[in-house]
Amino acid sequence: MASDFGKAKHDDAEHQESSQDIHNKNGDMIPDLGEDVVYGPSGVAGILSSGPYILTAAFLASLGGFSFGYDQGVMGVVNVLPQFHAVVPYAATAFGKGFMTGMLLLGCFVGCWFYPYVSDRWSRKRALLIASTIFSIGAIIQTAAYDYGTLVAGRAITGVGTGTLALGAPMYISEISPPNLRGTLLVLESVAITAGVTLAYWISYACKDLDGDVSWRLPFALQLPSALALGGTIQLFPYSPRWLAMKDRYEECLESLCRLRKLPASDDRVQKEYNGILAESRFQAALQERRHPGISGVRLEIQEWLDVLSKKRWRRTIVGAGVAFFQQLQGVNAFIYYAPTLFVLSPFEIAIAGAKRLTCNHLL
Template sequence: MDKKSTEPAKDLSPDGRSSIHGFTHHAEDILPDREPYGPPGVRGLIANPFVLMCAACSTLGGLTFGYDQGVVSVILVMDQFLERFPEVNSGFWKGLMTAMIELGALIGAFNQGWIADKISRRYSIIVAVCIFTIGSVLQTASVDYAMLTVARLIGGVGIGMLSMVAPLYISEISPPECRGTLLVMEELFIVLGIVIAYWITYGTRYMAGEWAWRLPFLLQLIPGFILVAGVIMLPFSPRWLVAKGREEEALHSLSRLRQLPTSDKRVRQELLDIKAEVRFHQQLNAEKHPTLQGGGLKNAVLLDLACWADCFQKGCWRRTHIGVMMMFFQQVSNEDMTNPWKKLTTVGSLLESMLSSITRLRCSKPWD
C-alpha cells in the first residue's frame, strides 16, 4: 500500500479501497516476493524481443510525428514550394498553414480516448494511420494553398491520434520491469523522425521541379504502411480484452507477449492484477458517473468527457499538473519564440502535447 505521511488518515473498506475527499483509491498490495519476468531496462528488452518488436511498431507513430515536424521546416524555404504557393510568403498564411497540423493533432488526441476504448488500441492505430495517409496523399497532390492547409489538418488528426494511443498501447503490453524504457522509445523515434526529415529534404531541395517538396511529403507514407503491416501481427492489449470481458483471450494475449505458457505463475499473477485494476476502474466510474453506464456511442463520448473533467478535480489535479507542465517546458525548450509568426505553431503544439499528456494520465491506473 502506498504510504504518504502528508495524506490524511484513510478509512479502508472491506474490498481494500479508501475514500479521500470523495475520491476512491485502491489499496494496492505489493507482493515483496513477486518473481520478475526478467532483468530491467535494455537487458529486459533483449530478453523479450517480441515485446520490443511490438513497441517498435507502435513507436512508428512518433516517427511520423517527428518527420512531419522536420520536413515542413525545410520545405517552407524551398523556391520550388514558394512558386507553387505564393501565399506562404506572407507571415500570417505561413503560420496558419504550419499550425494546421497542430490543430488537427489537438482534435485527434482529444477524441482518441473513447475510440481506443471502443474499438481497441490495435484498431485505433489502424484508423489513425488511415487518416494520416489520406492527409499525406492530399499534401503530396496539393495544387493550391487551401488544399494544402486542409490536407495538413487531416494529417494532423492522424498524428494526434497516434501520439496518444501509441504510448498507451506500449504501457499496456510492456513487462513491468522495462515499461519505462519502452515508453522512452517514442520520444527517441520523434527525434529520429526529425533527423530523417532534415536529411531527406537536404537531398531533395536541389531537385528541379515540384518533386523537390512533393517527394518528402510522399515518403512519409512509408512508416505508416510499415505500421499498418506490423499492427496486423500485434496482439490485442490484455487490459482492453479484460475490460471487454474477454478474459480467456487476455490470458492468451499475455502469454504471447511474455513468451511463456498460460500456466506460468507470473502470467497468471499479472492477469489477476489486470482484472483487479480493470474492475476497480469500472466500479469507480460507475460510482462517479452512474447515469453514463448504459453503453452506446453517446454514453461512451459523454463518459470520456466526464473522465477528462475528473483530471482537474481534487485528488487528481497534482498528477495532471505534473504531466501538463512537463510537456509545456518540453515544447517551449524546442521552439524558437523569437519568430512572431512561429508563435501560432508553438501554441498549437503546446496544446496538443499537453492534451496528449493528460489523456495518457486519464487512461493510466487510478493509483499510479
C-alpha cells in the same frame, strides 16, 4: 502552504478510503494490485533475454512517433524551397508560413481529445489503425496539393492523425510490455520522434536540387511508408491484455499475455500478472460505477474529462499539464519548424551545416 498540504493529504486519504471501500465490497477482488512481476533484468539486457517478439511489437508501435517527428521536420525544409513557393506562393509570406505550420498542431489538439474514447471502445491497436489512416489521408492531400488551402487542410488532417498516434503508440507499448522492460521500451517512442525529425531534414535536403515539384512532393509522400507500416503490421500482434480485461474478455486476455511473454498459461509469473491486470480492471470498473452510476459511452468520456478539472483533482491536473506545457514553452519545436528559415537568412553556405547541427541536437 500548510493548508494546501492538509488538503492534499485529505484528497489522498479520501482516495485510499474509496479504494478500501471497493476492496471490502468485492471481497478478495484486488489481492495482487500492488505486486510487481519480474520476468528478468531491465534495460538492454532484459530486451536481449526477452526475445524479438515484444521488441518488434513495440518498435512497430513507435512508428507513430516517427511519423510525428517526420511531419514536424519536413515542413521546415520544404517551406524554404523556391520550387515549393512557385506552386504555393502564399506559403512564403510570414502569416502563410506560420498558419500552415500551426494547423498541424491544431489538428494534434483535436486528435488528442477523441483518442481516449476510440481506444477504449475499439481497442488500442485498432485506434492506431484509424490514426494511421487519418495521417495517411492528410499526407496524400499534402503531396497532391496545388494551392495553399488544400495544403493547409492536409496539414490539419495529418495533425489529427499525429495527435492520436502521439497518444496511442506509448499507450499500446506500455500495456503490452512486461514490467521490467516498460520504461526501456517506452523510450523507443522518443527515439522514433527524434529519428523522424532528423530523417526528414536529410531527405528534404537531398531532394532540394531535384527539378520541379518532385523536390517537395517526394518528401511529403515519404510520410506514408511509416504510417502504412504501422497501421498494417500492428494488427498482426495481440490486443492489449488490459483492454481485453476491461472488456471482460478474460480468456483472450490470458491468451494475449501468453503470446506476448512467450510463456505458458501455467507459468506463475504469467498468472500473477494476469491476476493483477484483472484486479486493476475490476477495481477501475467498480470505481467508475461508484462515481458515475449508469453512465456509459460518450457521456462517460465527457464526464471523465470534467473529473480532471474537478476541485479534488486540479492539483494533479496542473502538475501533469504543467510539465508538458513548460516542455513546449522552452521552444525546441519552434526551432524544429523554423531553423531552415533562419539558416536561409544567413550569408554563409550553411544549409548542410544546419542539417548537421540539427542532427547532433536531436541525437544529444
